[in-house]
Amino acid sequence: MSTLDLELLRTFIAVVDHHSFAEAGAQLSRTQSSVTQHMQRLEQQVGVSLFEKRGRQKQLTEAGQQLLRHARQMLSLNDDVLSSLRESSLSGVLRIGSPHDIADTILPPILSHIARSAPRLRLEIDVGRSPFLMDDLHRGKVDMIISTRQDPSLEGFALRTSPVWWICSAQYLHNPGEPLPLILVDEPSIYRRYALEALERANIPWRQAYLASNLIGIKAATRAGLGVTPRSMEMLGPDMRVLGENDGLPRLPDVTYHLWIRPNTVNPLVRRAYELIRNSQGHGN
Numbered sequence: 001m002s003t004l005d006l007e008l009l010r011t012f013i014a015v016v017d018h019h020s021f022a023e024a025g026a027q028l029s030r031t032q033s034s035v036t037q038h039m040q041r042l043e044q045q046v047g048v049s050l051f052e053k054r055g056r057q058k059q060l061t062e063a064g065q066q067l068l069r070h071a072r073q074m075l076s077l078n079d080d081v082l083s084s085l086r087e088s089s090l091s092g093v094l095r096i097g098s099p100h101d102i103a104d105t106i107l108p109p110i111l112s113h114i115a116r117s118a119p120r121l122r123l124e125i126d127v128g129r130s131p132f133l134m135d136d137l138h139r140g141k142v143d144m145i146i147s148t149r150q151d152p153s154l155e156g157f158a159l160r161t162s163p164v165w166w167i168c169s170a171q172y173l174h175n176p177g178e179p180l181p182l183i184l185v186d187e188p189s190i191y192r193r194y195a196l197e198a199l200e201r202a203n204i205p206w207r208q209a210y211l212a213s214n215l216i217g218i219k220a221a222t223r224a225g226l227g228v229t230p231r232s233m234e235m236l237g238p239d240m241r242v243l244g245e246n247d248g249l250p251r252l253p254d255v256t257y258h259l260w261i262r263p264n265t266v267n268p269l270v271r272r273a274y275e276l277i278r279n280s281q282g283h284g285n
Contacts, residue, residue, distance in 0.1 A: 004045060009071040011038040012050070016060065016068055092269045097126045097133035097145035099257075100215035105234045106146065106160055106257060113280045114273065121273065129214065131188045137262055143270045144261045144277075148190050156260035157278060162232040164194055164252040166243040169225040176248040181209035181227030183218055190255060195230035198250040 014024035015035065025035040043050055050064035060068065094114070098107045103125075111123060126136065130147040137145045137154070146159060168174070180199065184192050199206050209227035212218045215235070222229050223239055232255050236242065243249050259281075261274045 004074070005041070006075060008038050008042040008045070009075060011035055012042055013068070013071055013075065015039065016064075019057075093122045093124060094144075094270065094273050095124045095126065095142040097128060097136055097142040097147075099130050099133065099146065099148070100127055101232060101234045102146060102257060103127050110159075110277055110280070114276060117276055117280075118273065121269075129185075130190070134260075137260060140262060142262070143265070143267070144259060144274060146257055146259055148255050148257055150258070151260065154260045154263055156258045157281070159257045159259050159281060161254050161256045162234060164191060164230055164232050164255050165236065166195075166228050166247075166249050166252070167222060167231050167236055167240050168228045168243060169223055170239050170241050172225045172228070172241075174228075174243055174247050179205040179207040180249070182206050183210045183212070183221045183227045183229035184208060185212050185214070185218055191230045191232075194252050194255075198252055202250040204248070204250070 011024065011028060011030070014027050015021055018024045018027060021035045021039075022032045024030075025032045028035070030038075039050065046063070046067060048063040049061050050067060051058040052061050053059075096107075096111075107125070111125075114121060114123065126133070126142055128136075130145075130149050133142070133145045133147055134149050134151065136142045182195065184195070196206075210217075210221040212221060218229055218231065219235065219237075221227070223237075228243060228249075229235075230252055245251060259274075259277060262270060265271065
């Protein structure tokens with residue numbers, strides 16, 4: 001029994017998908033005559049005609065349609081096997097930067113997937129604030145980051161969009177008649193900007209009750225009942241609650257976490273790890 005040539009099957013699928021030998025050749029970087037020869041060889045291997053003329057068009061025969069289904073499955077399995085072997089052989093150090101607020105929510109499933117798919121890869125995690133992580137990425141100190149900041153010069157994709165809430169301690173007593181005591185992080189901060197812009201539009205007075213330099217300080221002040229902080233839902237803990245429109249506070253915009261890769265990287269390890277994460281999040285081709 002003869003063995004089917006996967007390259008011939010790949011050409012066959014390209015012809016079907018593009019409805020043209022010439023366009024299939026362009027996609028595969030082959031001449032039209034080379035594509036024709038591939039189809040002739042494939043028909044010799046399977047022993048049946050795969051195409052039939054209907055007017056000026058060539059269409060699949062019943063046997064061609066049957067082969068197409070199997071061909072797609074075979075190439076998919078082939079690509080999956082090769083991808084799996086390449087991932088398992090990845091070795092080296094991958095440096096990932098992550099904000100504090102998602103270090104125990106969004107980040108762990110990503111790290112777990114990398115560890116399973118590329119067990120020889122050593123991970124180094126740098127937890128910090130989004131603006132500073134972005135600077136580290138541009139300077140090459142990390143290979144990729146998760147960040148709420150946008151940068152059109154970078155390659156990346158959205159991981160998750162989360163609501164931003166007014167979060168306070170479960171014991172905090174809200175008094176709409178007084179200026180809202182805010183627990184804020186120092187500049188630059190997307191949450192600070194969202195909150196102050198929303199309060200200004202709603203003509204709600206506020207005061208700065210506590211200023212922190214990181215999320216640890218924000219959480220401590222919030223749990224102590226010092227005021228209200230604008231953060232994504234990832235920060236909400238069992239000893240906290242959410243204030244909203246029923247409490248007289250305006251709705252805040254959502255925030256989107258992106259995964260960004262180091263600009264102009266040619267490191268195949270970083271590129272492959274990025275594609276591994278991208279595919280696991282449903283962003284594959």
